[in-house]
Amino acid sequence: MKPLSTVTGQAISLREADVDTDIIYPARFLLVTEKKGLGAYAFADRRATPGFPIGEDNDRGILIAGPNFGCGSSREQAPWAIGDLGIRVVIAESFGEIFYGNCFRNGMLPIRLDAAQVAALHDVAEAGGTIDVDLAARTVSAAGDVLPFDIADDRREALLNGWNDTLRILALHQDDVSRFEAAQRRAAPWLWTARI
Amino acid sequence: MSTKPRTLYEKIWDAHVVDRRDDGTCLIYIDRHLVHEVTSPQAFEALRLAGRTVRRPDLTLAVPDHNLPTTPRVDAAGARVPIADMESAQQLAALEANAPSFGIRYIGATDAAQGIVHVVGPEQGFSLPGTTIVCGDSHTACHGGIGALAFGIGTSEVEHVLATQTLLLQQSKTMEVRVEGTLGFGVSPKDVILHIIGVIGAAGGTGYVIEYTGNVFREMSVEGRLTVSNMSIEGGARAGLVAADDLTFAYLEGRPMAPKGADWDAAVAWWRSLATDPGAVYDKVVTIDAGDIAPSLTWGTSPEDVVAITGAVPDPMSFADPSKQEAAKKSLAYMGLTPGTRMQDVPVDSIFIGSCTNSRIEDLRAAAAVARGRHVAANVRQALVVPGSGLVKRQAEAEGLDRIFIDAGFEWREPGCSMCLAMNPDKVPPGDRCASTSNRNFVGRQGPGARTHLVSPAMAAAAAVTGHLADVRELVGEAA
Numbered sequence: 001m002k003p004l005s006t007v008t009g010q011a012i013s014l015r016e017a018d019v020d021t022d023i024i025y026p027a028r029f030l031l032v033t034e035k036k037g038l039g040a041y042a043f044a045d046r047r048a049t050p051g052f053p054i055g056e057d058n059d060r061g062i063l064i065a066g067p068n069f070g071c072g073s074s075r076e077q078a079p080w081a082i083g084d085l086g087i088r089v090v091i092a093e094s095f096g097e098i099f100y101g102n103c104f105r106n107g108m109l110p111i112r113l114d115a116a117q118v119a120a121l122h123d124v125a126e127a128g129g130t131i132d133v134d135l136a137a138r139t140v141s142a143a144g145d146v147l148p149f150d151i152a153d154d155r156r157e158a159l160l161n162g163w164n165d166t167l168r169i170l171a172l173h174q175d176d177v178s179r180f181e182a183a184q185r186r187a188a189p190w191l192w193t194a195r196i
Numbered sequence: 197m198s199t200k201p202r203t204l205y206e207k208i209w210d211a212h213v214v215d216r217r218d219d220g221t222c223l224i225y226i227d228r229h230l231v232h233e234v235t236s237p238q239a240f241e242a243l244r245l246a247g248r249t250v251r252r253p254d255l256t257l258a259v260p261d262h263n264l265p266t267t268p269r270v271d272a273a274g275a276r277v278p279i280a281d282m283e284s285a286q287q288l289a290a291l292e293a294n295a296p297s298f299g300i301r302y303i304g305a306t307d308a309a310q311g312i313v314h315v316v317g318p319e320q321g322f323s324l325p326g327t328t329i330v331c332g333d334s335h336t337a338c339h340g341g342i343g344a345l346a347f348g349i350g351t352s353e354v355e356h357v358l359a360t361q362t363l364l365l366q367q368s369k370t371m372e373v374r375v376e377g378t379l380g381f382g383v384s385p386k387d388v389i390l391h392i393i394g395v396i397g398a399a400g401g402t403g404y405v406i407e408y409t410g411n412v413f414r415e416m417s418v419e420g421r422l423t424v425s426n427m428s429i430e431g432g433a434r435a436g437l438v439a440a441d442d443l444t445f446a447y448l449e450g451r452p453m454a455p456k457g458a459d460w461d462a463a464v465a466w467w468r469s470l471a472t473d474p475g476a477v478y479d480k481v482v483t484i485d486a487g488d489i490a491p492s493l494t495w496g497t498s499p500e501d502v503v504a505i506t507g508a509v510p511d512p513m514s515f516a517d518p519s520k521q522e523a524a525k526k527s528l529a530y531m532g533l534t535p536g537t538r539m540q541d542v543p544v545d546s547i548f549i550g551s552c553t554n555s556r557i558e559d560l561r562a563a564a565a566v567a568r569g570r571h572v573a574a575n576v577r578q579a580l581v582v583p584g585s586g587l588v589k590r591q592a593e594a595e596g597l598d599r600i601f602i603d604a605g606f607e608w609r610e611p612g613c614s615m616c617l618a619m620n621p622d623k624v625p626p627g628d629r630c631a632s633t634s635n636r637n638f639v640g641r642q643g644p645g646a647r648t649h650l651v652s653p654a655m656a657a658a659a660a661v662t663g664h665l666a667d668v669r670e671l672v673g674e675a676a
Contacts, residue, residue: 015519016523017519017520017523018398018399018498018523020636020638022636022638022639022640022641023638023639023640026640026644027617027618027619027641028618028619030234030262030619031234031263031281031283031284031287031619032283033237033238033241033283033286033287033290034238035238035351045639045640045644066519067399067519068398068399068402068432071398071399071432072334072429072636072638073333073334073348074235074332074333074334074336074348074349074350075234075235075350075351076235076238076350076351076352079350094399094402094432095402096402096432097402097403097432097434098334098347098348098349098350098429098434101349101350101353102350102352102353105350105352105353106352152219152220152221152366153217153218153219153221154217154219154221154364155221165352165356165364166352166355166356166359166360169223169356169359169360169362169364170248170359170360173214173215173223173360173362176214176215176223177214177223177225177251177360177361177362180214180225181225181361184225188462188463188466189459189462190455190459190460190462190463191227191324191327193455193459194321194324194453194454194455194459195452195453196254196255196256196257196301196322196453
């Protein structure tokens with residue numbers, strides 16, 4: 001996974017609330033079994049809308065979004081498609097939880113800030129101002145303000161280092177998992193005897 | 197283990213912690229993994245490229261559902277009908293090949309037990325109380341209806357669970373949604389969850405796992421609880437829970453994959469111990485009076501856009517929040533609705549009775565009770581009834597429900613996700629309006645330009661036979 005430490009530059013502003021994963025990546029394109037190149041389908045049904053701010057020619061790494069961004073389905077094609085357009089950071093008041101988790105799996109950083117802070121960042125983005133995201137410092141800086149954000153230490157560390165969670169668990173926790181399984185087998189044998 | 201009173205969620209969580217980090221991140225063991233054709237191909241491919249195996253194929257069950265056409269799957273000669281759409285055919289073939297090559301049990305398209313993963317899991321006794329259940333599908337929340345901690349995951353996490361049988365997770369906050377009182381005549385579990393989402397909002401549950409409590413859920417059938425928990429994600433919560441009780445145990449006992457004999461008794465004893473302790477504290481509590489819940493439906497393009505069937509299309513300016521005003525204006529433009537129009541005056545073009553939310557036998561019975569002796573209105577262009585599984589279909593046919601639907605002018609289909617998400621031939625055409633028992637009314641969800649009103653099965657049948665959104669209470673008398 002590509003590490004992420006700082007992202008700096010102009011940002012896209014998409015103020016709309018409840019942008020769900022069907023808007024980000026319409027279901028009919030879920031038949032594509034690739035992970036790469038999905039930017040071509042991002043916001044497919046919105047591209048034609050006049051003034052829609054995200055296109056295939058996107059050169060901005062930061063998206064300032066509306067509340068509840070990425071709500072709806074679990075489809076990882078949503079972050080795959082956005083990531084394919086070069087977006088590494090999404091900032092919003094709130095996110096659909098599965099989308100939020102999926103971002104980290106793909107070297108992307110979702111940042112939750114309060115409504116007023118996000119509103120100010122929309123203004124900066126629309127004015128063409130520069131936004132600085134520093135994951136090590138856990139800050140977003142724009143227009144002279146430095147906004148701290150929360151992120152679990154484990155996720156921050158994994159993203160800074162570009163760690164793949166699957167490799168990490170296989171390398172560090174196989175014995176823990178085996179111990180858990182042995183204990184579960186004693187405590188709840190019925191979970192082991194069920195014929196699936 | 198702490199002796200502090202704990203909630204159901206906290207007990208299930210604690211019982212599955214493999215490793216705990218300083219920041220609260222936990223490595224959580226996964227007891228059951230459902231796999232379908234859409235979110236798994238990239239995961240299996242990644243395993244193959246890395247030369248990995250599935251750690252616990254014995255805890256994993258693969259079932260195709262999303263893409264599968266709902267038209268007959270074998271022809272008169274008993275041969276399998278090929279799938280016309282090439283990409284769908286490839287995705288389905290990939291699951292059919294991946295499952296055996298990784299040693300995973302596969303319930304295929306022509307198996308009587310095939311169905312929507314979230315219908316199949318509880319029906320087979322694969323989903324059990326107190327277990328952790330995942331699937332690459334957000335409506336995995338459904339299995340919370342039997343007291344399992346069940347939630348949707350992305351494809352990278354599907355791969356991760358296949359390889360490790362674990363997930364790294366942050367513990368959620370807890371929300372109690374307590375509904376007490378007596379539900380009115382004609383009010384179904386779907387109306388209850390639509391009402392709840394209308395109250396808490398589409399992001400109201402974000403960061404929480406919801407536990408549904410109160411006499412309404414204690415008295416609700418297990419199938420009704422599955423409907424409620426299914427839509428937890430539409431209120432923003434990744435998972436919902438209803439504590440397992442005697443109704444749950446009666447529902448699960450004897451299911452093919454449920455424990456048997458002494459194992460069953462031991463399991464029931466453990467499941468009983470998981471109920472939230474007296475004095476346990478939830479991070480948030482929402483209390484709803486059952487008497488306030490009417491047969492309900494959505495008017496807009498977010499599941500929180502809920503109104504009683506006796507109500508009218510709202511004026512966007514009636515919302516306090518300026519961004520909600522804007523969203524409502526856009527919603528109404530998309531939905532082709534004018535503020536002040538009575539919901540019951542809105543004509544419909546399509547009817548969909550099905551989906552992981554509402555395709556179980558009780559749902560079909562409720563719809564058939566309305567359809568019986570009536571006929572789909574002339575202005576309705578398509579009316580589909582899609583059972584959630586082959587076993588539901590067989591049961592419905594044994595009860596004669598298929599005849600009721602067919603005689604009334606509905607199409608009686610094979611099991612699958614069907615018109616819920618426009619990934620298979622069942623779609624709502626652009627501009628058409630659908631009364632749908634599914635779970636999402638998002639823009640384009642049922643097809644580009646499709647307009648969705650989420651309703652209960654009985655309300656969908658009422659809309660079908662009247663040709664407009666209708667109050668089921670006017671069609672089915674209280675004495676009936």
